[in-house]
Amino acid sequence: MTQAVATVPRQRRPFRVARPFQYLALAGYIVFLGFPLLFLLTTAFKTPQELQSPNPTFLPTTFNVDNFAAAIEKANLIHAAGNSLFVAVFTTVIVTLISLPAAYALARFKTKLRGVATGWILLSQVFPFILIIIPLFLVLKQIGLINNLFGLILVYTVWSLPFALWMLQGYVAGIPAELEEAGAMDGASRIRILRSIVLPLLGPGLVATSLFTFISSWNEFFFALVLIQDPNLQTLPLTLARFVGAEGQVQLGQLAAASLLATIPSLAFFALIQRRLTSGLMSGAVKG
Amino acid sequence: MKRKAVLGIGAVALAGLLGGCAFGGTGTSSGGSTPDGPVTLTFQSLAYQDSTVAATKEIVDSWNADHPDIQVNLTQGSWDNVHDQLVTQFQGGTAPDIIHDESSDIMGFANQGYLADLSPYLSDDVKNAVSDDVWDTVTTSDGKIVAAPTLLQTYVVFANKDAFAAAGVDLPSGDQLTWDDLAADAKKLTANGNYGVGWGLKQPTAAVMNTSLGFDGTFFDVKDDGSATIDVGDDELAVPEAIHSMAYDDSSLDPVTLTQSGSDVLPGFLGGKYAMYIGGNFLAQQIGESAPAGFNWTVLPPLAGSAGPVQAANPQTMSVSAQSKYPEQATEFIDYFMNADNQAKLAQGDWLIPTSAPARDLVAEQTGADSVWVPILKTGEQLKGAPFQKATNYPQWKDQYATPGLQQYFSNSIGLDQLKQQLTDGWSSIG
Numbered sequence: 001m002t003q004a005v006a007t008v009p010r011q012r013r014p015f016r017v018a019r020p021f022q023y024l025a026l027a028g029y030i031v032f033l034g035f036p037l038l039f040l041l042t043t044a045f046k047t048p049q050e051l052q053s054p055n056p057t058f059l060p061t062t063f064n065v066d067n068f069a070a071a072i073e074k075a076n077l078i079h080a081a082g083n084s085l086f087v088a089v090f091t092t093v094i095v096t097l098i099s100l101p102a103a104y105a106l107a108r109f110k111t112k113l114r115g116v117a118t119g120w121i122l123l124s125q126v127f128p129f130i131l132i133i134i135p136l137f138l139v140l141k142q143i144g145l146i147n148n149l150f151g152l153i154l155v156y157t158v159w160s161l162p163f164a165l166w167m168l169q170g171y172v173a174g175i176p177a178e179l180e181e182a183g184a185m186d187g188a189s190r191i192r193i194l195r196s197i198v199l200p201l202l203g204p205g206l207v208a209t210s211l212f213t214f215i216s217s218w219n220e221f222f223f224a225l226v227l228i229q230d231p232n233l234q235t236l237p238l239t240l241a242r243f244v245g246a247e248g249q250v251q252l253g254q255l256a257a258a259s260l261l262a263t264i265p266s267l268a269f270f271a272l273i274q275r276r277l278t279s280g281l282m283s284g285a286v287k288g
Numbered sequence: 289m290k291r292k293a294v295l296g297i298g299a300v301a302l303a304g305l306l307g308g309c310a311f312g313g314t315g316t317s318s319g320g321s322t323p324d325g326p327v328t329l330t331f332q333s334l335a336y337q338d339s340t341v342a343a344t345k346e347i348v349d350s351w352n353a354d355h356p357d358i359q360v361n362l363t364q365g366s367w368d369n370v371h372d373q374l375v376t377q378f379q380g381g382t383a384p385d386i387i388h389d390e391s392s393d394i395m396g397f398a399n400q401g402y403l404a405d406l407s408p409y410l411s412d413d414v415k416n417a418v419s420d421d422v423w424d425t426v427t428t429s430d431g432k433i434v435a436a437p438t439l440l441q442t443y444v445v446f447a448n449k450d451a452f453a454a455a456g457v458d459l460p461s462g463d464q465l466t467w468d469d470l471a472a473d474a475k476k477l478t479a480n481g482n483y484g485v486g487w488g489l490k491q492p493t494a495a496v497m498n499t500s501l502g503f504d505g506t507f508f509d510v511k512d513d514g515s516a517t518i519d520v521g522d523d524e525l526a527v528p529e530a531i532h533s534m535a536y537d538d539s540s541l542d543p544v545t546l547t548q549s550g551s552d553v554l555p556g557f558l559g560g561k562y563a564m565y566i567g568g569n570f571l572a573q574q575i576g577e578s579a580p581a582g583f584n585w586t587v588l589p590p591l592a593g594s595a596g597p598v599q600a601a602n603p604q605t606m607s608v609s610a611q612s613k614y615p616e617q618a619t620e621f622i623d624y625f626m627n628a629d630n631q632a633k634l635a636q637g638d639w640l641i642p643t644s645a646p647a648r649d650l651v652a653e654q655t656g657a658d659s660v661w662v663p664i665l666k667t668g669e670q671l672k673g674a675p676f677q678k679a680t681n682y683p684q685w686k687d688q689y690a691t692p693g694l695q696q697y698f699s700n701s702i703g704l705d706q707l708k709q710q711l712t713d714g715w716s717s718i719g
Contacts, residue, residue, distance in 0.1 A: 052578035054559020074338065130372070137380045146382060226376045229330075229384075231363050245336035246367035249551060249570070 037263070043256035044068065051252050067257035075239035075258055076231075084236040085265060087149055088217040091156040095164050095213045096206065098157075103168035104194065108177070121162040129222050137226060147230050155227065156217045164209045171205025172198070207273050218266055236262045326357045327614050329621065331386035332365045334604075337573055340637035347630050351621060358617045360386070378402040378609070385612040386621060391425040391437065392602050392677050398434040399514060399680065404608040405432040409619035414626045417644035421672035422601050429512035429678070435605035436622045438631065439640035442599050442667040443499055444569045445470065445588040451477060451563035463666070464592035467502075467530045470564075474540035477563040484540040486562030487531070488550035492694040493686045497676050498600040500527045502593030506675050507711075514680035518715040520708045526593060528697060529704060536700055546698040558583060566591075569664045572639040586659045590667040599667065600674035603643050641668035681718050689714025 043051070044067055045060040071077060106114055136155065137146070145151030175198060183193045199206075221237040228234055240262065243255035335344045341364070348362045363384065365373065371393055377383040378397065387394075387403075397403055410433065415423075418437055426435040445465060452459050457476045460469060474484025489495060497507065505524040510516040534541035542562065545553045550567040551574065557565035558579055565571075575585060590597035606625060608618040624630070631647035632654060634640075641664060642648050648665055655661035676682050693710035696702045702710070 048578040052555045052558055054555045134379045137376050141380050225369055225373055241366040244368050
């Protein structure tokens, strides 16, 4: 007696043909993102003659470090980086501490204020800097926060908070409410639920929001230009502006060297926390 | 209850905002004060080249050493954003005592009352050292001198001497180089894929407005209150037409360069692609720094139109904020800054021309028969104020109509009549 063997048809792997194209697109995207950094790196080591050569080469012929020495000496980069770091870290911490409970409230509590708050958050992002800088300057002057890094922190906090809040409330909304209900069923308080269930699952979102806040504070130029006059309090973007002169003159080698040094803290911060950006922590948390 | 709380918070916020605005600066002069003790002044410098930054610091240090009762704190600003910075600082009453800028930018501030009148404090030596035409660029319609003019930029023709020699073309000499001669030489030098001229005119308005004075191209008739009428005739269109003709009729000027900045065109000049390179005299610094070994270059005589080698003077300036408590002491420092030794030092750092005749003589003496400095200094002899510098709406017209119009004309997208129409209608629409 022969047993009929049911032949299971081999499943076709979906998108198998498309896979090489996906990798190709990814490689193209990486090159697109990485090229400016690579260009900065090669430019920073070139001599003025190489930079003005009619037959430019991508790589410098000699690795000349004069640009780095000149940039550090001329722009007092180390001190400026310290100021930028102080402002960016403080802003990031304050924005995160404020936006976390606010985002939770926005995502979970269905009140009439929610729509108004969300609308205001979006609306606040459309005001151009130039429109608010003079009234802001006058107010800060009255409270003694001109030429003061805490004044800059206050401005950056107010400026970053709406978008951070908007980002974070999306992450909170993505956490299944059933998880919190299950915690409540087990007798956990709202604070306990926040600390033990929501916060761990919100890790990637918090990291992304912190990163956004840090980078936007680190790179901000216009407010710093207007609010900080004391040379000892200048942030990195202000010192980098010294390499640009009138009529489009640029000391390109020194500017590239200084910019390269200025990106290191951001890169280090990202390297430190990028592993936390990987999501998928919630997969399987809720049984279907 | 909740509504009351919200209204209360709103009222407090509004009061804070209005309070802040109410105490803002008004731009009125606080007048001079008699100091009880040592005075400390802030001076924001825009010096850019390393040598000029060092020279500025040296001047301030020597002043501070000699004047213990008037100390100057030097801060560093940037040309790129000084205007926005000053707008805010004047509004907030926190502008530096001593302000470094340029005449075309400060006259708007002067008209709003933000700059002190220096005429009672400036020494006769300084007043006599600078020509009336240049003083005119920093004097308001009611006769207030709102700045001391320091250094001048002109548009010059840099030349690759070897390219001239290879083409068998004599290097222009004499007191001036006419536009016709420039076009003729450019034609002779155009061969084998190389052009006679490269000119970075990505931002064309300043170059056109400045050099048009060489044809009596004044563009505006300005009244005392800064309002103006525009008249774009043959004189005003002579320079744009000459440039366009070299680019598209003679093909002796590379049209690609008309879309680039001055710095973008420089490698082409250093590489021999362009025998002549037109731009601000400050570019001499970059050429000297970046030229390959053995690159043989010079500056040709000043460009001249039918009215001679005339260009608009737009000097760098040193002003005193009207909000400064010590305008007299601030002007005393400016007087010192303007002395021939200091100006000669700064001029050589930036390759710019001192406005003061004694400083120019000193630069000539210190640079000797240098083939670059001699013609550069010569271009500074016939500079005068141009009407556009005093037309209140000029910056807006420049950005919204003149620059786009000239860019279209230089890219051969529109003709001369359309350019004239755009410039005229543009002014009417904002006037």
